[in-house]
Amino acid sequence: MNTGVITFLLVIFGSVSAGIATGAIAHRMGNESLAGITSPQENPTQQYVESSNDPDQQFSLIDEQEILKEINETKQRHKNTRQ
Template sequence: MNSGVITFLVVIFGSVFAGVATGAIAHYMGNESLAGISSPQENPTAQFVDENDNSGEGFSLINEQEILTEINDLKQRHKSSQK
């Protein structure tokens, strides 16, 4: 083999080895840094949820025509107050 091919192979294998070694070290350090960390035993937002909340039972649709009438009245009052 010629020296150029050997040099190329040494560089390629060295780069692959360096990448694998760096990844292994980073994985080990990440596991060590998170060794004492654990997730909470319960959901922290559970204190804000009422288990007996039946707010969905009283659901009713709003009459669109009433809303449009109110908006139109507000527009008219606003126009008359600007004059």
């Protein structure tokens, strides 16, 4: 065989071996770093869902005109501070 072919095969073999070794090391390190991590036993957002289901709580709509008025006032304040 030609020395160029042997060199090419050695480089390819070395690259594949290095990739496999790096992947194995990264996999092992990742498993070790997550060894003490567990998923929560309950849903943490459940407390907000349960507290918002108060039957005595009244639903109220927000007046759109008041919101638009506040937005325009805020725009004017920002416009005045830029000048």
